[in-house]
Amino acid sequence: MTERVAVDWAGCQGRGVCSELLPERIELDEWGYPVLDPTPVTPDLQGFARNAVDACPTRALRLQRVMPGQHAARPQVPTRSTPSTAPHRPHHRGDRP
Amino acid sequence: MTTTTTGTGTGTGSHLGTARLLPTDATPDLAAHLDRHGHQRPVPADRLLDGVQESGLTGRGGARFPVHRKLRAVAAGRKPVVVGNGAEGEPASRKDRTLLMRAPHLVLDGLQVAAQATGARRALLYVHEGPAVAAVQRAIDERSGADRLPVELVAARATFVSGQESAVVRAISGGAALPRSTPPPVYEKGVGGRPTLVQNVETLAHLALVARYGPEWFRAAGTPTEPGTMLCTVSGAAGRLVVVEVALGTPIRDVLAAGGQHGPRRAVLVGGYHGSWLTGAEAGTLSLSAADLAPTGASPGAGVLIALGPDQCPLEVSARIVRYLADSSARQCGPCLNGLPALADTLASLAGRSPSPEAYARAQQLTRLVEGRGACAHPDGTVRLVRSVLSTFPDELDAHAHGGCLAVPSPGGLR
Numbered sequence: 001m002t003e004r005v006a007v008d009w010a011g012c013q014g015r016g017v018c019s020e021l022l023p024e025r026i027e028l029d030e031w032g033y034p035v036l037d038p039t040p041v042t043p044d045l046q047g048f049a050r051n052a053v054d055a056c057p058t059r060a061l062r063l064q065r066v067m068p069g070q071h072a073a074r075p076q077v078p079t080r081s082t083p084s085t086a087p088h089r090p091h092h093r094g095d096r097p
Numbered sequence: 098m099t100t101t102t103t104g105t106g107t108g109t110g111s112h113l114g115t116a117r118l119l120p121t122d123a124t125p126d127l128a129a130h131l132d133r134h135g136h137q138r139p140v141p142a143d144r145l146l147d148g149v150q151e152s153g154l155t156g157r158g159g160a161r162f163p164v165h166r167k168l169r170a171v172a173a174g175r176k177p178v179v180v181g182n183g184a185e186g187e188p189a190s191r192k193d194r195t196l197l198m199r200a201p202h203l204v205l206d207g208l209q210v211a212a213q214a215t216g217a218r219r220a221l222l223y224v225h226e227g228p229a230v231a232a233v234q235r236a237i238d239e240r241s242g243a244d245r246l247p248v249e250l251v252a253a254r255a256t257f258v259s260g261q262e263s264a265v266v267r268a269i270s271g272g273a274a275l276p277r278s279t280p281p282p283v284y285e286k287g288v289g290g291r292p293t294l295v296q297n298v299e300t301l302a303h304l305a306l307v308a309r310y311g312p313e314w315f316r317a318a319g320t321p322t323e324p325g326t327m328l329c330t331v332s333g334a335a336g337r338l339v340v341v342e343v344a345l346g347t348p349i350r351d352v353l354a355a356g357g358q359h360g361p362r363r364a365v366l367v368g369g370y371h372g373s374w375l376t377g378a379e380a381g382t383l384s385l386s387a388a389d390l391a392p393t394g395a396s397p398g399a400g401v402l403i404a405l406g407p408d409q410c411p412l413e414v415s416a417r418i419v420r421y422l423a424d425s426s427a428r429q430c431g432p433c434l435n436g437l438p439a440l441a442d443t444l445a446s447l448a449g450r451s452p453s454p455e456a457y458a459r460a461q462q463l464t465r466l467v468e469g470r471g472a473c474a475h476p477d478g479t480v481r482l483v484r485s486v487l488s489t490f491p492d493e494l495d496a497h498a499h500g501g502c503l504a505v506p507s508p509g510g511l512r
Contacts, residue, residue, distance in 0.1 A: 010429040012431060014431045029432065033435075
């Protein structure tokens with residue numbers, strides 16, 4: 001079964017746990033909310049993905065089945081690791097949000 | 098579908114011309130309605146669905162989704178519910194309330210037709226709080242007992258998002274009038290967990306007429322690919338909103354004129370606060386149809402047209418709109434809650450006389466940050482408007498960047 005990460009936006013509180021546990025698919029925007037890579041979760045990442053789903057403090061992260069031919073292009077969403085002209089609090093791995 | 102009316106008119110609908118929904122000389126009571134349209138005879142569900150499909154009727158609430166597809170999706174479920182959506186949260190729109198106050202029985206007929214087509218067991222009408230609620234209640238009382246399904250009337254809060262499909266379901270179910278995260282869609286699980294049809298009240302009015310007069314009649318107005326008429330709300334600087342009914346494909350300048358907006362316009366916002374701008378030249382040559390408007394990124398939507406005169410600045414108007422949209426956020430999702438106020442600040446900067454040098458790039462960045470990252474389409478609609486501002490008014494943006502503005506003060510200096 002091919003799956004990708006998905007988020008319940010109204011439930012997400014931007015705690016960032018998911019990005020710590022699955023950085024290969026989840027980065028954070030300047031406000032701490034998840035930017036999801038729609039690339040399917042490969043077998044080597046499945047354990048980490050399920051960890052991230054279980055660890056979300058608000059149970060907002062889930063794994064969504066991908067139908068054949070449904071692969072989306074990666075949206076150009078600016079994250080904390082991409083250069084931006086906006087002033088924002090710098091984020092370092094290991095910092096508490 | 099053959100005609101089923103027993104009215105005193107010709108019975109084919111031709112007596113209506115393009116004044117189909119809004120009678121120019123009739124009162125809103127039941128007797129006048131029956132005199133104009135005759136009685137609605139029940140039509141079997143499958144004939145209704147085929148007829149609606151043939152008519153090409155699309156939703157009039159903004160999204161223009163084919164009605165037969167929505168009806169069929171709900172009809173496939175168990176014990177569905179039908180809801181007429183008259184929330185009309187868009188501040189520049191008045192067509193739904195006008196329709197409900199001038200022709201409530203058309204909407205109520207349409208609700209019964211939708212119930213028949215879907216096999217619904219429950220029917221509700223969700224109406225913007227205010228005088229329209231009382232008008233609908235009077236109409237419901239006039240029909241007492243005559244309808245197959247009793248209609249429950251629910252007042253809708255006057256907020257921008259209260260008419261969003263899942264917000265409608267949530268409010269009717271006793272919750273907040275705020276969007277609900279997807280999935281499942283409301284046509285699978287809505288009011289009381291039942292498959293729910295949420296249909297704009299104008300769409301229901303057209304549906305009632307299609308059931309009476311047939312698909313060929315419906316297609317006699319409009320264009321081959323966009324048949325029928327639609328209600329539009331026209332407004333300008335003075336703040337007065339005028340509701341008109343026009344055929345799809347009518348030149349925009351004629352729609353504006355019918356709504357009291359004459360002469361050349363600086364710019365026209367088509368589709369309301371989640372819509373797209375047209376320059377004055379475009380508004381002067383294009384027609385109100387998806388086909389004509391598509392190259393500009395605009396669409397007829399729910400027929401909201403805001404016309405600016407030469408003495409108004411589209412950047413200032415847009416900045417105020419984006420501020421309103423930011424204030425209208427349901428505040429449930431981080432990207433919208435954070436991103437829309439930031440967008441409003443950026444638009445305010447661009448609309449001022451000393452915009453910050455990064456404001457334009459920041460606006461573009463913010464649109465990418467909020468688009469598609471929320472429980473509903475509120476951020477997406479805001480992004481659409483902002484992108485339209487940035488791409489339609491380069492000269493205006495440039496003028497402001499140099500401390501000026503292209504608006505021409507009117508005699509007397511009034512804006």
